[in-house]
Amino acid sequence: MITLTEDEKRMVFQLEGCHRYDAIQEIAVLCQYTRDHNKKATAENLLKKFRELSEDDCKELICDIQRNYHLPWKARTIGEMVAVARQESGARKLEGHDIMALERFDPEVTHMIVFDVLSRESPVGDKGHRMRLFLTEAGYEKALENQGNQYIHIRNHARVIAGNLKYDHTDKDL
Known part of the structure; x- marks a missing residue:
């Protein structure tokens, strides 16, 4: 399994889906439109890592992070707030x-x-x-x-x- 940085984990935590293709598309759009150079670099590194994984390994990694990751601070962005609400709801990924x-x-x-x-x-x-x-x-x-x-x-x-x-x-x- 691959190792993710804290910034990469935070980005995965906020992804809407857990399928490899959907995650890659969502991150690619972020790369295209973000003006934050650090966020873009994080997203590009994450894309490289996801492309090396199989669909099953990628889905397992994303679902694990979305279930178990905890922000090191109170949610500050809309994406973080939605991710925390999704996690706290306990609703199964369907x-x-x-x-x-x-x-x-x-x-x-x-x-x-x-x-x-x-x-x-x-x-x-x-x-x-x-x-x-x-x-x-x-x-x-x-x-x-x-x-x-x-x-x-x-x-x-x-x-x-x-x-x-x-x-x-x-x-x-x-």
């Missing part, structure tokens, strides 16, 4: 939308579902994956239709009100 995804705060979004993909014919996700999606009313109706067609099985549902989640069942283990 395919689809992150628990703190921007979609959650869209005024049109009224539902959050966690579901298992049961079929290769499912219009969303791959068979065997567990996913989280934030949906509009129309999207939720489509999800119920997909459940009726046995493409998915909804494990949990929450109403989304101004970004806050009101779960139907708070005792479900996901």
